[in-house]
Each structure stands twice: as C-alpha cells, then as structure tokens.
Amino acid sequence: MEDKYPLIDSNFQDFCGSCGIFTVEDFLIHDLNALIPFAGKQPNSERLKQGIDQVLSIVDGLHRPWLNGVELLKDAQEHKQTLSLAYEGIDPLLNGALREGFVTELVCLQATASVAKGYAGHIVFIDSGNSFSAPRIAQILNQISHASSIQDNNEALHILMENIWCYPVFDIFSLFDVLHQLELKLKSQMCSVRLLIVDSFSSLIIPILGGNGPYGHALMISAGNLLKKIAHEYSISVLVTNHMVAGENGSTKPALGESWKSCWESNKVQDL
Incomplete structure (x- = not known):
C-alpha cells in the first residue's frame, strides 16, 4: 500500500493504532474533530494530517462494482x-x-x-x-x-x-x-x-x-x-x-x- 499511497506508511498506521483505529471502519466512525488536533501534537503532524486526507479521499472514491x-x-x-x-x-x-x-x-x-x-x-x-x-x-x-x-x-x-x-x-x-x-x-x-x-x-x-x-x-x-x-x-x-x-x-x-x-x-x- 505504501508504494501506491506513500502517506499511509508505518508511522501513520502506528498513529492510527494509538487511537484505537485498526480498520477503515474504525477510521470512519472515529471523531475527526478529536483525531486531527491529536495529529497536530505529533512530531510529524503535517504528514499525519495529509495521511488523514488521503484515507478520506480513497474512501470517497470507492464504489461497489457494477452488478448484473x-x-x-x-x-x-x-x-x-x-x-x-x-x-x-x-x-x-x-x-x-x-x-x-x-x-x-x-x-x-x-x-x-x-x-x-x-x-x-x-x-x-x-x-x-x-x-x-x-x-x-x-x-x-x-x-x-x-x-x-x-x-x-x-x-x-x-x-x-x-x-x-x-x-x-x-x-x-x-x-x-x-x-x-x-x-x-x-x-x-x-x-x-x-x-x-x-x-x-x-x-x-x-x-x-x-x-x-x-x-x-x-x-x-x-x-x-x-x-x-x-x-x-x-x-x-x-x-x-x-x-x-x-x-x-x-x-x-x-x-x-x-x-x-x-x-x-x-x-x-x-x-x-
């Protein structure tokens, strides 16, 4: 995944894990108003915020396949x-x-x-x-x-x-x-x-x-x-x-x- 989405690297995944986020579903139901300020307190805050935006963009672009x-x-x-x-x-x-x-x-x-x-x-x-x-x-x-x-x-x-x-x-x-x-x-x-x-x-x-x-x-x-x-x-x-x-x-x-x-x-x- 890191090859295609470099912002979602091991550091970003560790950050999500520290917030109890281990799946996409966990991410979506997590309170973003709490997640972004928490990311802002981390040493690599800007990259983490960009990672959050990238995950949201990926989810937003997903569509279920056409059905017969x-x-x-x-x-x-x-x-x-x-x-x-x-x-x-x-x-x-x-x-x-x-x-x-x-x-x-x-x-x-x-x-x-x-x-x-x-x-x-x-x-x-x-x-x-x-x-x-x-x-x-x-x-x-x-x-x-x-x-x-x-x-x-x-x-x-x-x-x-x-x-x-x-x-x-x-x-x-x-x-x-x-x-x-x-x-x-x-x-x-x-x-x-x-x-x-x-x-x-x-x-x-x-x-x-x-x-x-x-x-x-x-x-x-x-x-x-x-x-x-x-x-x-x-x-x-x-x-x-x-x-x-x-x-x-x-x-x-x-x-x-x-x-x-x-x-x-x-x-x-x-x-x-």
Missing part, C-alpha cells in the same frame, strides 16, 4: 418480499409496498404501525429528532384493529407494541453504534427484523457535511452503504427520512441533495 441487472431482478423477484402499508396515500407511490432489501425515504409512523400490524417480526425505529410517538402509533393500531372486544384489542396492542424497538440517536457516531449492534444481533439470529427506520437521516448528516471536507461525505457514504448492506443481506426493508429545504425560485428540494442521491445510484434502492 438480470441477477438483481431475479434476486428481487425470488427472494425479496413486499410490506404493504395499507395506506391509500402512500402505497401507489411505492407501487403498492415497501420492498425487502431496499432503502426507502418516507414519513415513518404510519409505516411502523402498519408493518407491526400486518407482519411478524420486529420494527427498529432509530429516532434522531424525538419524533417517535408511542401514543400516536397505538392510536393508528387501534384504528386498523379488528379485535372483537376491548380486552382482545388491548392484548393485541401490547404484543404489537413490544415488537417495536426505538433507539434515540443524537449524532452519526451513535447511529453507527446502533447499526453495528443490530447487525451483530442479526448475524447471531438473536432477532428477526422486518423493517428498519432511520428518522431523520439528514439531521445526522448535515452537521458533519459543512466545513469537514471529504470527511463528512465519506461518513455519509459509509452510513448509506451499511444501511444497504443490512437491507440486502438480511432481507429487511429500510425506510429513511430526508427533510426538505428551500431551492431555487421558491421550490423545495431534499436536504442532502445530489451527494445523497449518488450514494444510491450504484445499488438497489427504493427512494421517495
């Missing part, structure tokens, strides 16, 4: 089911449903309630903006319930609400932590998850995009790839929200714009 469209279509048709939201205003936009193995951007509480009611398995709700409302989800569930009595309805509601897991996160690093914990559970078959919601992904990404150069973009790409990996490998529907901001001539546009869009173009994604 026939194979992707066959995989989707044979192995990926759909999760209907049973919601007239949304289902037509999604061609009827959320699809396992894909990432979808949408508003989430209706999806949480509908999937909890209609499908076995857990729903993981990653909440970055204090938007999760258990009373509202319970209200939606009650509206679509067909229980014959109040007691039956309460028992069914209790079971359904137990299958909804909510994890509050406040920055991109806590998002990575939750996703890695979830992946470990899925690998060990400790749980069965049908739907993973990140609400709102944009509020976690925007603070690290401004002023951080390629670092923020690399973190966004890494988080997007991890979501796609979880969706595809474990046949989970992943639903992501992205808020809107003002665009040209009074129009609105997605907050993460083309940078976020490019993250999905090389993979199977259901984007709204």
